[in-house]
């Protein structure tokens with residue numbers, strides 16, 4: 001196995017409320033506090049960033065030096081999974097999120 005690129009970008013699936021979730025939200029709100037954008041524009045930027053991250057992690061699974069976890073990128077079916085996660089978070093009751101966002105807003 002080649003050591004040219006990261007070989008283990010996804011050892012464990014992230015749990016809800018995980019370090020990654022917290023880091024992404026903190027970066028989003030920190031950036032908006034510094035450079036405010038219209039709400040939908042900010043969310044569109046976040047969505048495009050998810051697409052870029054998808055492409056990068058898919059690339060990390062290609063070729064003999066790629067991650068050996070067994071996941072094979074399939075943009076069509078993976079998009080369905082991502083859309084389902086987006087829908088689930090939109091429909092989730094907001095109480096816990098609002099508490100969390102207040103803490104993030106102090107950045």
Ligand SMILES: [Zn+2]
Pocket residue numbers: 008009010011061067068069070071
């Ligand atoms: Zn992997």
